[in-house]
Amino acid sequence: METELRLESSLWVGNKRYRAVLSGWHFNWTEVDKKNRDKKTISVPVAEVVGVEEGRVEILPRKSVEDTDKDFTVFYVKRSSSGSSYGLLWRLGRIQFSCPSRVLRDQWTKHLRTALKTHSPLRPNRLLVFINPFGGKKKGRKIYHSLVAPLFELAGISSHVIVTERANQARDHLLKKDLKGFDGVVCVGGDGMFSEILHGLIGRTQQEAGLSENDPTVALQPCPLHIGIIPAGSTDCVCYATVGVIDPVTSALHIIIGDSQPLDVCSVHQASALMRYSVSLLGYGFYGDVLAESEKHRWMGPLRYDYSGTMVYLSNRSYAGIVQYLPADPLLSSPRDRTRCLSGCSVLGVSLNVASCLSFCAFPGEWVSVEGRFRCVSLTCMSSSCPKSPLGLSPSAHLADGTGDLILVWDTHPLGFLKFLYRHTSTQDQFDLPFVEVHRVKAVRFSLPSERDTGQEMTNEQKMATPFLCGLCCSKVPAKSVWNCDGEILSSTEILCRIHGQLVRLYARGIEEGAAVHNCGKENDKCQMGCTLIK
Ligand SMILES: CCCCCCCCCCCCC/C=C/[C@@H](O)[C@H](COP(=O)(O)O)NC(=O)CCCCCCCCCCCCCCC
Numbered sequence: 001m002e003t004e005l006r007l008e009s010s011l012w013v014g015n016k017r018y019r020a021v022l023s024g025w026h027f028n029w030t031e032v033d034k035k036n037r038d039k040k041t042i043s044v045p046v047a048e049v050v051g052v053e054e055g056r057v058e059i060l061p062r063k064s065v066e067d068t069d070k071d072f073t074v075f076y077v078k079r080s081s082s083g084s085s086y087g088l089l090w091r092l093g094r095i096q097f098s099c100p101s102r103v104l105r106d107q108w109t110k111h112l113r114t115a116l117k118t119h120s121p122l123r124p125n126r127l128l129v130f131i132n133p134f135g136g137k138k139k140g141r142k143i144y145h146s147l148v149a150p151l152f153e154l155a156g157i158s159s160h161v162i163v164t165e166r167a168n169q170a171r172d173h174l175l176k177k178d179l180k181g182f183d184g185v186v187c188v189g190g191d192g193m194f195s196e197i198l199h200g201l202i203g204r205t206q207q208e209a210g211l212s213e214n215d216p217t218v219a220l221q222p223c224p225l226h227i228g229i230i231p232a233g234s235t236d237c238v239c240y241a242t243v244g245v246i247d248p249v250t251s252a253l254h255i256i257i258g259d260s261q262p263l264d265v266c267s268v269h270q271a272s273a274l275m276r277y278s279v280s281l282l283g284y285g286f287y288g289d290v291l292a293e294s295e296k297h298r299w300m301g302p303l304r305y306d307y308s309g310t311m312v313y314l315s316n317r318s319y320a321g322i323v324q325y326l327p328a329d330p331l332l333s334s335p336r337d338r339t340r341c342l343s344g345c346s347v348l349g350v351s352l353n354v355a356s357c358l359s360f361c362a363f364p365g366e367w368v369s370v371e372g373r374f375r376c377v378s379l380t381c382m383s384s385s386c387p388k389s390p391l392g393l394s395p396s397a398h399l400a401d402g403t404g405d406l407i408l409v410w411d412t413h414p415l416g417f418l419k420f421l422y423r424h425t426s427t428q429d430q431f432d433l434p435f436v437e438v439h440r441v442k443a444v445r446f447s448l449p450s451e452r453d454t455g456q457e458m459t460n461e462q463k464m465a466t467p468f469l470c471g472l473c474c475s476k477v478p479a480k481s482v483w484n485c486d487g488e489i490l491s492s493t494e495i496l497c498r499i500h501g502q503l504v505r506l507y508a509r510g511i512e513e514g515a516a517v518h519n520c521g522k523e524n525d526k527c528q529m530g531c532t533l534i535k
């Protein structure tokens with residue numbers, strides 16, 4: 001089959017002659033200029049060819065087609081460094097070849113198209129697109145129509161676009177409407193919008209499989225449709241943590257070529273009912289308070305989190321709680337092993353025997369229990385990196401290993417907590433502080449101490465410590481906080497969480513790092529799949 005797809009010939013690009021070769025996984029072209037022997041070869045993996053068109057075709061800044069007999073145009077993924085972000089920006093590359101005959105031209109286009117289908121079988125033909133017109137800076141519609149739709153059209157993807165008119169419309173559509181014929185669902189918006197798609201697709205899949213989402217011991221069915229994220233929100237953490245940059249064109253190109261990245265999902269239950277799913281931040285204390293405060297200032301747009309973050313920091317609160325967790329196998333990985341989950345990462349979920357030991361009563365020995373006052377308790381299934389924190393809440397967490405990282409920040413003095421927060425903005429280790437613990441876990445349970453212990457009556461010492469500028473934003477110190485579940489406030493405080501390995505798949509491939517050193521000893525572009533980074 002590989003020999004069948006091989007094609008090699010002399011072609012022209014402008015007035016220069018090139019040797020073009022299509023073989024196996026690659027398409028490359030080299031200038032054959034005698035005076036300049038060391039002209040570089042440009043090599044494109046066939047899986048990264050976006051489209052092949054007969055004639056002279058331009059799509060930027062405007063689409064134009066000159067239908068000639070001997071020319072063909074190839075569009076492909078071109079990488080460039082993104083400056084501030086850790087990942088690489090993808091752009092649309094374009095090259096226009098001229099053939100000596102029409103027969104040869106047709107042979108090239110036919111072979112390239114066949115190779116492309118063979119090497120990237122998950123390319124979507126038909127997509128269901130939801131746009132949240134009010135996410136982030138309210139630019140969702142513009143981002144989609146000006147940057148994404150032209151690329152989908154070039155790649156021959158047909159899309160059904162729905163601009164939402166209310167919250168939860170996308171979720172309800174996915175739960176109830178006919179989804180036949182769609183290969184994937186695209187979300188134009190932020191983490192909240194992604195969460196709607198996530199709930200719709202997971203719910204629909206379980207309905208069809210006859211499984212109960214309420215039962216935390218049930219092994220849920222993975223979703224058959226892929227999810228694509230075009231970032232147009234405030235935090236855009238899911239996009240950043242799975243692609244490495246917040247860039248609509250990069251994300252659109254990952255969707256077009258049918259990249260596939262599995263993702264762990266955490267189900268959050270109260271008593272025996274499912275409350276929500278989470279992929280990035282499930283946080284009590286600081287992050288819960290920030291979200292609750294920020295909801296009052298939605299008009300500020302993405303800035304609301306900085307404003308509320310500062311206010312909540314100044315209010316200097318901590319909360320009593322009991323945290324119980326089921327540790328993951330420490331021999332497989334650790335949240336402090338300083339590896340990073342990069343594209344092709346090999347730390348994947350092994351079949352975890354969670355269900356059998358989820359029952360706390362039946363297997364008390366497997367669970368670890370801690371109690372005390374916390375600044376925050378956070379659980380994240382992935383690194384949760386975002387522009388505010390480029391390495392994320394847990395820099396060594398893995399996207400698809402079936403575990404989450406539980407971060408416990410014990411009550412401490414205000415400057416200590418500021419240090420912890422500030423370390424998220426750099427490469428300094430935020431876990432290397434005496435009041436911080438991090439555990440790789442399969443399940444977590446959170447409960448409140450009995451009324452008597454929650455500190456309704458605070459000790460004098462606590463009273464002294466608590467109202468650190470507290471008068472700025474609150475008059476009374478509440479005894480409990482709320483849970484922030486991927487940007488939604490949960491209605492209940494006592495919860496049970498379980499991580500489901502690889503429950504959904506995104507059109508992404510994990511973070512491709514720019515100028516990094518890898519432990520396979522090779523330079524970045526030659527790095528072997530699955531190697532890990534050394535700092
Ligand atoms: C001093 C600098 C501190 C920087 C600390 C940065 C930690 C950031 C970790 C962010 C993890 C994000 C996880 C994702 C959450 C989202 O699902 C979720 C929903 O997003 P959406 O509205 O786009 O739909 N987003 C959130 O819940 C936002 C959480 C953001 C917390 C940011 C806190 C900023 C704190 C600033 C504190 C400043 C203290 C200054 C004192 C003088």
Ligand SMILES: Nc1ncnc2c1ncn2[C@@H]1O[C@H](COP(=O)(O)OP(=O)(O)O)[C@@H](O)[C@H]1O
Nearest residue numbers: 135136164165166167189190191192193233234
């Ligand atoms: N048409 C709409 N009107 C109001 N809210 C909507 C609409 N469409 C989606 N939403 C909701 O808006 C919330 C925030 O959206 P998101 O796209 O995540 O933006 P942001 O990142 O700015 O929070 C989501 O929880 C989503 O359910």
Ligand SMILES: [Ca+2]
Nearest residue numbers: 264381398403
């Ligand atoms: Ca994980």
